[in-house]
Amino acid sequence: MKKETEQKVDIDYADRVVPEEGKKGFVTMFMIMLGFTFFSASMWAGQQLAAGLDFWGFLKSLLFGGAILGLYTGLLGYVGAKTGMSMDLLAQKAFGEKGSYLSSAMISFTQIGWFGVGIAMFAIPVAGELFGDSKTAMWALVIVAGVCMTASAYFGIDSLTVISYIAVPLVAVLGTVAMIMAIRQGNGTIVDQFAVSSGSLTVVGGAGLVVGSFVSGGTATPNFTRFAKDAKTGTIATVVAFFIGNSLMFFFGAIAYIFVGGNDIFEVMIRLNLFYMAVLVLGLNIWTTNDNALYTAGLGLANIFHQKKKPMVLVSGIIGTVLSVWLYYNFTKWLNILNCTLPPVGIILVLSYFMNKKDYEDPVAETQVVNWFAVGGVILGAVVANLVSWGIASINGMVVAAVCYLVGQTVRKKK
Structure with a gap:
């Protein structure tokens, strides 16, 4: 008798549509998406908002920018949940098989970069507070953080879920408690404390900061919502999680600026003599975003090099870890520039789905090699x-990309 060989189930379905047995409910999707938005770099935007706006301007920017970001990620969340396809599989439909390499490369490059920056954002301040700025301690923390965060991305969606269930409640509760304690120790109400702002920022400018803070990461939304049990679950979980998660990060950054002149709730908690809680919150906050970022990078590289996701996650993790400190000090501004290159990708993915739904009914159907109008739209939109x-x-980039894609659709239909 021949032995039947058992095939290992790919729980991440990197190169195919997520089947029904891989689907997850609302609570799990909400926790994954909320953890994704707990991004320490978003606190930098909160600092800028607090420095340039009064309290009411801060809230208006938060609501206006949050609505735009929610609409963008919500549409991507819907498409991912409806089709069960990752961002890279969707890109194959929209950009063509080889055209999808552009979007995969862009998302992988930026996510590896932010992964590295995130590791340094943990290792540098902790080494400074605990080990007197010891370089040896800093690199030890870089390696430990890099290994842990890479491991959770390596083991896939189930591992991301476990980390999110642990980290999200702790970060939200402990960070909020620290924020309230800081406000109580300040002079007057929170409105009074915001009033020291220079007033150098407009509401529209503030909304731009809100959108820009996570619009690049938000482009990867389908990578996670494809696991939602239905489109409604994926869309609602995304919109609510992005609004709550980003708002918390902006408030954390704003209070850090008002209370200690910094941009991170870690600094606030240190000032409140909550050192170990500060380390826990900082580490978990970065972890929930970094493993998602690395997971996304792994899927992107798998699409480009036609490899399995897991080895690509390892490669991405090693690169991000080794370059983390350099990225933190030398590349953050470039990553912010690159953030503007991804929204054009996202809007084309959305337009492609809604304008060509029949093409998505058969996920394995042959696609064109390159959709040059889509590729051109991304390049022009980014510029x-x-x-x-x-x-x-x-938004400027998305409008230009959308126009290019729509022109391409018109030309295609006339042929």
Whole structure:
């Protein structure tokens, strides 16, 4: 008798649609998406908002920018949940098989970069507070954090879920408690404390910061919502999680600026003599975003090099870990520039789905090699987003990309 060989089930379905047995309910999706938005770099935007706006301007920017970000990620969340396809599989439909390499490379590059920055954001301040700025201690922390965060991305969606269930409640509760304690120790109400702002920022400018803070990461939303049991679950979980998660990060950054002149709730907790809680919150906060970022990078590289996701996650993790400190000190501004290149990708993914739904009914159907109008839209959109100072950069890029794609659709239909 021949032995039947058992095939290992790929719980991440990197190169195919997520089947029914891989689907997850609302609570799990909400926790995954909320953990994804707990991004320490978003606190930097909160600091800028607090420095440039009064309290009411801060809230208006939060609501306006949050609505735009929610709409963008909600649409991507819907498409991912409806099709069960990852961002890279969706890109194959929208950009063509080889055209999808562009979007995969862009998302992988930026996510590896932010992964590295995130590791350094943990290791550098902790080494400074606990080990007197010891370089040896800093690199030890870099390696430990890199290994742990890479491992959770390596083991896939189930591992991401476990980390999110642990980290999300702790970060939300402990961070909020620290924020309230800081406000109580300040002079007057929170409105009074915001009033020291220089007033150098407009509400629209503030909304631009809100959108720009996580619009690049938000482009990867389908990688996670494809596991939602239905489109409604994926969409609602995404919109609510992005609004709550980002709002918390902005408030954390704003209070850090008002209370200690910094940009991270870690600094606030240190000032409140909550050192071990500060380390816990900082580490978990970064972990929930970093493993998602690395997971996304692994899927992108798997699409480009036609490899399994797991080895690509390892490669991404090693690169991000080794370069983390350099990225933190030398590449953050470039990553912010690159943030503007991804919204054009996202809007084309959305337009492609809604305008060509029949193409998505058969996920394995042959696709074109390159959709040059889609590729051109991303390139032109990125250029406009980075060079045009009027309005909100990411929206400018999306408009240009959408126009290019729509022109391409018109040409395609006339053939």
